[in-house]
Amino acid sequence: MTPPLLEISHLSVALPTRRGTFTALDDVSFAIEAGEVLGVVGESGAGKSITAAAIIGLLEPPLRQTGGEIRLEGERIDNLPNEALRRIRGKRIGAIFQDPLTSLNPLYTIGRQLIETIRTHLPLSERAARARAIELLQETGIPAASERIAAYPHQFSGGMRQRVVIALALAANPRLLVADEPTTALDVSTQAQIIALLKRLCRDHGTAIMLVTHDMGVIAETADRVAVMYAGRVVEIGPVRDVVKAPRHPYTIGLMGSIPAIGHPLGRLRQIDGAMPRLGAIPPGCAFNPRCTQVFDRCREARPDLLPSGATRSACWLEGKIADD
């Protein structure tokens, strides 16, 4: 049996501070299959961006991995030395971040940056790399690519810059693309174009995408499966249609209900009272218990793990309770 493209098991990340060591990620496990789009959704502080950073080996110190494994095509990558990781990053895992300007060097033309990236990872001559760069820009929808290749990042609009960043991430034909809030800084009409682009590229190249976002709408449009994160843990994971249409975890139910949608009944939105706990103030038991409307004793005492629940898996004691009753 072939191992999944990416497999994360029991990943834990800690944040040491003067007031003690806080748990930023707590026993996170999931897998991404080749060609699949996994959406990772959660509100700020849920740990979704830290998960993405851990996968591409760019955890910002003092954050550090304290447990678990990350495997790419069966090979463990979380314990590799920096030099080996750098070769994987870009070649086998591409990355896209929220702000395209921070991913581009303002002093070089985008052609220079693309050609350099291509030649770092692929054995191509300058000419062949240039041809590939133009091809990539065309593919990501940059008009007049053979002329625009000589332009600098500041000469592009926000949406066009994000297309350049996508072209850079795809330069070495990686099997996995980690995209952290790739459309959050963009206007709605540009967001729709970038989503369509990512979907098309994923289909054409068989590239898997881990799509990190706070926007459930983007997930519903793009993902095959979705992992919902809360306070450093995955609380629900499953096929996107099941999670969106019939969420199981009370947090996911609340989250879906709080999203305003056109055509839904007017009046008050369902709201989840309170806010996500801060690091270092995560309550014992289920981290969601102070905000949960269906909380009972066990939720305050013991932490639930992901349990099969319909078509998805949900980390909630209600699942066990229903089975016990």
Added chain:
Amino acid sequence: MTDMLLEIDDLAIGFDVSAPWLTRLLTGTGRRLLKAVDGVSFSIARGQTFALVGESGCGKSTLARLVVGLYRPSAGHISIDGTNLARLKSRAELAPVRRRVQMIFQDPYASLNPRWRVRDIVAEPIRTHRLLRDETRIRARVDELLGQVSLAPEDGEKYPHEFSGGQRQRISIARALASEPEFLVLDEPTSALDVSVQAQILNLMKDLQRRLGLTYLFISHNLAVIYHVSDRVGVMYLGRLVELAETAELFARPRHPYTRMLLDTVPDIDMTGRVRQPVIGEVPNPIDPPSGCAFHPRCPFADDRCRGERPELRADGASLASCHAVEEGRLPDFAR
């Protein structure tokens, strides 16, 4: 006739974005004017919510700042409850209007003074407008205001950094309510917040509106939020209103091709698999807007008339739209 609280007539503002004088002289270029808001007219009835929607650079935030008097218009009129703002010259004349109109900003991290206690932040408008002079009564009033936004009196003793984004936005709302306004201008009030917190704030705004009879000008780029909060909607593109309609009408029968495009960009969270028009192009540079209808380079229905002649807002059934294709009746029905 309905009772209009805010009336805006043919409002415009331009910003001088010219290069420095010497550069202009050496390169032979002229002055450049960015028309951020151009010929906008609408009114808001008392107790209602009017929403403005558009993408970045469409002029919606500039319009909000014009309404609260942070900018002076270069043309047109704004009147609040029948008082023309342009006639009020001195600070003393403006003060009573300013008390009645308050603004809430997008970023609750930037709009609260980090060195003040919440109690003083909320009390500031009371002191500025001399609504109460006795400190004990100011204290009681601040407690009452904090209660209205579901914060505890003890929260008054804390500093803004001790609160989450959603709680900070509650503090901004309490401060805005302190001067007993009738009209609130909300500029993307929930865009910086998580969705579960956004729902709390939107519900709170609705409750306050009902309880205090407030009128809102609500600015957002998020059509789903606008669908939930507003009674009427104006859609802006490059400084001009392109469509104006009751909320239900706008969402059921959008007229302008730009409104339709915006509706098609809303992610399909119900996963209906509805077929949508792909989005074409990007918002052009507002310094150098396209000729004729500013939307024509992105419009699938544009013809020669659209490229040459700028359309005006005209009634089409229950809506107003500025589009030649709508006027000529050559747009297909919008399917959603």
